[in-house]
Amino acid sequence: MISADLILKGGIVITMDGSRRILQDGAVVVTGNSITFVGDTAEAMARYEAPRVLDCSGHVIMPGLIDAHGHGGHSFTRFVVKETNNWMPAMTHMYQHYVDDEFWYVEGKLQAMQRLRAGVTTGVCVMGSQPRCDTAGPALANAKGYAEVGIRDIVCTGPQHVPWPHNFSRWENGKRIRKAVTFEEVCESLEEVISTLNHTNDEKTLAYVTPFGMVTSLNPSGATPLSELTQLTDHDIRQAQEMRRIADKYHTRIHTDCFGGMVKLASQRPDCMLLGPDVHLQHCTNLADEEIEIFARSGAHAGVAPYWSNAPVEKMLAAGINVVITTDGPGDNCDMDMFMAMRMFAINYRRDADNSYFLPYEKVLEMGTINAAKAIGLDHMIGSLEPGKRADIITVDVTTPRLSPLYNVVHALILSGLGSDVDNVVMNGQLLMENRKVPHVDLKALCAKAQEVSDEVNARIGFEKFADRKPALWGKNYIPDEELFDLEWQRRDGGHY
Ligand SMILES: [Zn+2]
Numbered sequence: 001m002i003s004a005d006l007i008l009k010g011g012i013v014i015t016m017d018g019s020r021r022i023l024q025d026g027a028v029v030v031t032g033n034s035i036t037f038v039g040d041t042a043e044a045m046a047r048y049e050a051p052r053v054l055d056c057s058g059h060v061i062m063p064g065l066i067d068a069h070g071h072g073g074h075s076f077t078r079f080v081v082k083e084t085n086n087w088m089p090a091m092t093h094m095y096q097h098y099v100d101d102e103f104w105y106v107e108g109k110l111q112a113m114q115r116l117r118a119g120v121t122t123g124v125c126v127m128g129s130q131p132r133c134d135t136a137g138p139a140l141a142n143a144k145g146y147a148e149v150g151i152r153d154i155v156c157t158g159p160q161h162v163p164w165p166h167n168f169s170r171w172e173n174g175k176r177i178r179k180a181v182t183f184e185e186v187c188e189s190l191e192e193v194i195s196t197l198n199h200t201n202d203e204k205t206l207a208y209v210t211p212f213g214m215v216t217s218l219n220p221s222g223a224t225p226l227s228e229l230t231q232l233t234d235h236d237i238r239q240a241q242e243m244r245r246i247a248d249k250y251h252t253r254i255h256t257d258c259f260g261g262m263v264k265l266a267s268q269r270p271d272c273m274l275l276g277p278d279v280h281l282q283h284c285t286n287l288a289d290e291e292i293e294i295f296a297r298s299g300a301h302a303g304v305a306p307y308w309s310n311a312p313v314e315k316m317l318a319a320g321i322n323v324v325i326t327t328d329g330p331g332d333n334c335d336m337d338m339f340m341a342m343r344m345f346a347i348n349y350r351r352d353a354d355n356s357y358f359l360p361y362e363k364v365l366e367m368g369t370i371n372a373a374k375a376i377g378l379d380h381m382i383g384s385l386e387p388g389k390r391a392d393i394i395t396v397d398v399t400t401p402r403l404s405p406l407y408n409v410v411h412a413l414i415l416s417g418l419g420s421d422v423d424n425v426v427m428n429g430q431l432l433m434e435n436r437k438v439p440h441v442d443l444k445a446l447c448a449k450a451q452e453v454s455d456e457v458n459a460r461i462g463f464e465k466f467a468d469r470k471p472a473l474w475g476k477n478y479i480p481d482e483e484l485f486d487l488e489w490q491r492r493d494g495g496h497y
Contacts, residue, residue: 076110340419361414
């Protein structure tokens with residue numbers, strides 16, 4: 001008998017391997033942080049012995065889900081100012097001026113727990129809305145929170161949009177300390193983040209270069225018509241060159257937002273485009289046909305959240321672009337639940353394509369597992385259950401009313417699965433969650449701490465009134481104007497919007 005550390009046996013194994021095998025009475029054997037065997041239960045039990053054997057009958061055994069784009073901070077702000085048109089600027093202002101490193105640590109730990117409990121074993125975490133990178137503090141605090149939970153954290157940070165310098169505030173002992181920070185200083189902090197975090201914690205912590213947008217001179221949150229494009233600015237070129245320099249220096253990858261117009265404008269200087277096989281770009285809203293061609297030729301990957309329904313997903317896939325499903329959470333719509341994101345994605349993009357035969361559920365699952373691993377450059381390590389890969393494994397209870405009676409298991413998971421159906425999570429070989437219990441994290445204490453820190457920040461910035469609206473709007477069809485956020489106050493307070 002060969003010694004191993006853990007055997008998951010007797011489940012329906014969705015391998016996502018090269019031939020996409022699904023084993024009806026399957027087992028996965030784990031040794032150290034890696035998978036050593038995937039096959040039939042009988043063979044596994046004949047060849048391997050382990051101190052822990054998990055009976056997975058009535059369960060699917062599958063790779064942990066991969067969320068290639070989400071945001072640090074949003075767990076604490078998703079229910080605040082949400083009903084106004086100004087959620088983005090309000091939250092950005094809060095992140096830039098009213099939070100401290102404890103905020104990023106507690107929030108990171110809370111959202112890592114959300115992901116773990118939803119079967120997401122690897123998640124991209126952009127620090128804030130526009131990334132906050134005036135110091136390395138927020139990114140390091142987020143990574144600490146994630147590391148205490150134990151899932152894979154890809155910390156993404158970098159420069160904000162123009163103009164520079166940017167105003168930031170630190171809070172120390174209840175005091176606000178303001179500082180104007182230059183583009184160069186942010187790049188220095190970014191180098192500190194990457195050199196400190198990337199490839200640490202047994203590859204559970206990674207750090208990618210993430211400017212807010214791939215081009216700085218265009219609308220950072222929506223498409224620009226090609227007819228309105230002029231020239232790349234000096235700062236567009238400078239940012240692209242600097243991001244590429246830092247990524248190359250530390251052998252790491254680039255992640256950023258992309259909207260229609262940006263690819264076309266960036267193509268004026270192919271030598272400094274933030275495109276290529278080591279780049280994944282989020283949103284891709286309203287990319288023009290010629291931009292899709294440039295994108296595809298570069299080998300870059302695309303992350304698309306289900307509610308951004310203007311990404312030309314059908315054309316991008318037809319052009320051969322690796323499009324993957326992301327939550328963009330936890331601030332919008334699908335929280336951090338990749339099952340929900342996959343379902344919404346299929347529904348929304350079939351509707352957009354006006355074709356109910358578009359996007360088979362098998363393809364959808366690829367877009368949340370193995371293809372997502374490719375998008376973030378980790379498909380050699382995660383995204384499928386295969387010997388030699390890291391043991392990032394989840395089990396899903398399929399004996400629930402929502403998933404019964406069971407026929408095609410992939411269809412059932414996409415059509416009706418939820419993160420809360422995940423009951424065991426093995427992460428990097430360790431059984432982090434068993435029967436939905438995570439013994440190394442005191443969840444009640446964490447939620448209480450999250451409430452305390454969030455209340456404190458809302459009081460500091462004066463957002464209590466947006467956190468709990470009074471009077472409530474029962475019976476109304478519209479939200480009254482007076483609830484809208486005061487952008488003028490924000491400008492006077494040092495904001496950029
Ligand atoms: Zn986003």
